[in-house]
Amino acid sequence: MENVRIKARVIKSNIIMILSTLAALYGILFLGWILVSIIYHGYEYLNLDFFTQDPAPPGMPGGGLRMAFIGQFLITTIAAFIGTPIGIMAGIFLAEYGRGTWWAIFIRNLADIVISMPAIVIGAAVYVILVAPLHSFNGLSGSVALSILSLPYITIATDEMLKLVPKEMREAAYALGAYKHYVIKKVTMRAAKTGILTGVILGLARMAGEAAPLLFTSFNNDHTTFNLLKPMATLTITIFIYATGPYHEWHEQAWAAGFVLTLGVLAAVIIAKYLVHGGSFTAPFMYVARRMTKINKG
Amino acid sequence: MIELKDSGVYRSALPMKRNGKVGNALFKIAAFIAAALIPLVVIMVFVVLFIEAYPAIKTFGVWHFITSKSWDAVDNHFGAFTPLFGSIYVTLWAFIFAAPISIGVAIYITELAPHWLKPIVTTAIELLAAIPTVIYGMWGLFVLAPVMQNHVEPWILDHLATLPIIGFLFNGPGIGIDTLTTAVILSIMITPFMSSLIKDAFSLVPEVVKESAYGLGATRWEVIRKVVMPYVSSGIFGAGIFAIGRALGETMAVSFVNGNNHNPGSLLDMLSLLNSVTTITVTLADEFTEAMTHLYLSALFYLALILLTISFSTLAIAKLIVWRLERRWKT
Numbered sequence: 001m002e003n004v005r006i007k008a009r010v011i012k013s014n015i016i017m018i019l020s021t022l023a024a025l026y027g028i029l030f031l032g033w034i035l036v037s038i039i040y041h042g043y044e045y046l047n048l049d050f051f052t053q054d055p056a057p058p059g060m061p062g063g064g065l066r067m068a069f070i071g072q073f074l075i076t077t078i079a080a081f082i083g084t085p086i087g088i089m090a091g092i093f094l095a096e097y098g099r100g101t102w103w104a105i106f107i108r109n110l111a112d113i114v115i116s117m118p119a120i121v122i123g124a125a126v127y128v129i130l131v132a133p134l135h136s137f138n139g140l141s142g143s144v145a146l147s148i149l150s151l152p153y154i155t156i157a158t159d160e161m162l163k164l165v166p167k168e169m170r171e172a173a174y175a176l177g178a179y180k181h182y183v184i185k186k187v188t189m190r191a192a193k194t195g196i197l198t199g200v201i202l203g204l205a206r207m208a209g210e211a212a213p214l215l216f217t218s219f220n221n222d223h224t225t226f227n228l229l230k231p232m233a234t235l236t237i238t239i240f241i242y243a244t245g246p247y248h249e250w251h252e253q254a255w256a257a258g259f260v261l262t263l264g265v266l267a268a269v270i271i272a273k274y275l276v277h278g279g280s281f282t283a284p285f286m287y288v289a290r291r292m293t294k295i296n297k298g
Numbered sequence: 299m300i301e302l303k304d305s306g307v308y309r310s311a312l313p314m315k316r317n318g319k320v321g322n323a324l325f326k327i328a329a330f331i332a333a334a335l336i337p338l339v340v341i342m343v344f345v346v347l348f349i350e351a352y353p354a355i356k357t358f359g360v361w362h363f364i365t366s367k368s369w370d371a372v373d374n375h376f377g378a379f380t381p382l383f384g385s386i387y388v389t390l391w392a393f394i395f396a397a398p399i400s401i402g403v404a405i406y407i408t409e410l411a412p413h414w415l416k417p418i419v420t421t422a423i424e425l426l427a428a429i430p431t432v433i434y435g436m437w438g439l440f441v442l443a444p445v446m447q448n449h450v451e452p453w454i455l456d457h458l459a460t461l462p463i464i465g466f467l468f469n470g471p472g473i474g475i476d477t478l479t480t481a482v483i484l485s486i487m488i489t490p491f492m493s494s495l496i497k498d499a500f501s502l503v504p505e506v507v508k509e510s511a512y513g514l515g516a517t518r519w520e521v522i523r524k525v526v527m528p529y530v531s532s533g534i535f536g537a538g539i540f541a542i543g544r545a546l547g548e549t550m551a552v553s554f555v556n557g558n559n560h561n562p563g564s565l566l567d568m569l570s571l572l573n574s575v576t577t578i579t580v581t582l583a584d585e586f587t588e589a590m591t592h593l594y595l596s597a598l599f600y601l602a603l604i605l606l607t608i609s610f611s612t613l614a615i616a617k618l619i620v621w622r623l624e625r626r627w628k629t
Contacts, residue, residue: 013519016518023401023405037437038437041440093332098333116547121547124582124602181326215583215586258436266425
């Protein structure tokens with residue numbers, strides 16, 4: 001009787017372990033499936049024209065997505081220049097100046113919540129502030145929307161990385177008579193450099209792949225433009241519009257744009273992972289989840 | 299004789315002197331402003347959406363707006379019930395599909411995978427989490443939806459739609475653009491995300507605690523179910539809440555295969571997985587730039603405000619619950 005019960009427990013355990021293995025296979029199956037279809041459909045349509053030409057008239061073969069590459073680059077770069085310094089400074093404030101104070105705890109908790117703010121809602125709010133008054137969709141508002149999206153991500157990553165720097169290092173610098181901002185710039189930030197860089201790369205990769213906030217801000221443009229106050233095309237929005245459009249050529253170009261975008265984002269993630277062992281795309285969310293578990297409260 | 303000015307000691311000390319107290323104060327102020335921007339941005343988003351939504355709030359009220367099914371741009375009458383229901387319903391199914399898979403993946407990575415395979419599976423799952431959501435949407439439209447339409451949904455219509463009690467879940471045209479496909483896409487999107495968070499929580503459990511359970515003769519599953527999971531229950535809870543937050547707010551992965559159907563019929567039809575409804579995000583994405591009247595646009599901002607409120611309060615309440623529980627455990 002006792003033996004049967006043990007056997008039943010072992011069998012139950014083994015069944016669940018087999019199911020877990022199948023779950024892992026299921027996850028990898030979808031990664032493979034998505035990557036293979038993107039490479040298969042996207043690669044064949046890649047050519048030089050795709051990068052150097054503006055689009056052909058709808059439904060006609062040929063042409064490229066030059067405007068989307070330029071727009072994506074401009075919007076993402078400007079968003080990075082807005083979001084990165086603010087995010088890093090906010091992280092410095094939380095970890096270095098506000099440690100233990102109620103407002104730092106409040107801002108940290110708020111960042112934990114804001115990191116899940118629906119992207120499209122940010123787009124709608126930025127529309128009111130930067131698009132409606134100017135009477136035109138514009139690239140700059142797209143950058144602002146994306147930088148708001150990346151802000152909590154970079155803040156949380158910086159905050160957590162600075163917290164890892166041992167107290168003794170700071171104290172050693174203070175003992176030499178250094179000012180606080182000097183200690184932060186020359187000691188703690190240096191010690192946490194790679195970790196913060198990883199957080200920034202991943203934050204930027206995340207926002208580069210996000211289309212929803214751009215829908216109401218930078219919108220779309222069929223022509224190449226460098227004017228930030230004009231509507232500006234991006235890869236993500238182009239994919240959205242082309243894939244749902246009626247023309248076969250558009251679908252092909254959407255696949256090709258998807259191929260380039262995916263490759264870029266995955267390359268950034270792999271570089272970030274190489275920089276810091278275990279630096280992962282979901283890391284800031286992990287910190288937040290960890291903060292919620294009792295063991296790490298310490 | 300070497301002047302003190304030229305020596306390395308002096309030069310390295312120079313910036314400290316020059317930046318003195320003023321630099322110190324400036325840096326602190328800059329950091330404070332940057333940190334203060336986070337609450338300011340949140341307040342700004344809420345206020346802006348409220349102001350823009352105000353005409354619609356005044357016209358339709360709160361209760362009437364969220365319970366009314368009519369969405370009529372010609373008649374200028376708008377009700378949020380269909381997109382609100384759709385957002386929550388689609389998220390619910392995505393969560394049901396994703397949760398067991400995510401726990402399975404986390405168990406596999408922490409307990410079962412051979413040493414050499416662990417980093418490979420972990421990386422694969424993380425890459426899946428990093429793929430832009432618009433790619434999920436496009437892939438869903440071009441690859442998954444035809445598979446659902448031609449293979450999966452005909453089978454469901456033949457075999458499950460006739461079941462006695464749950465049959466209503468499977469009544470519908472089954473054309474691949476529906477709640478089921480949307481939920482599957484969303485579940486694929488949140489699974490890697492959720493499983494890395496759960497895996498991370500699992501890895502926080504000290505080996506000694508697990509080994510002592512094995513020492514008592516527990517099986518692998520018993521160790522996970524009775525030792526690991528209770529130990530990090532709040533982390534698993536947090537992972538689930540995050541996944542729900544992401545699924546609720548997701549636009550791009552959903553918009554391609556959702557159908558944006560504002561007239562799904564009766565409540566029973568809306569519950570069917572093979573029917574298409576709409577979500578708040580999809581309604582916004584499809585109609586925002588086409589809204590003709592002021593009231594129409596205002597109603598869309600109202601929808602955005604509702605979505606923001608739901609997402610914000612879900613996470614805030616989750617944090618509060620965990621905080622409360624932990625205080626109770628500590629004392």
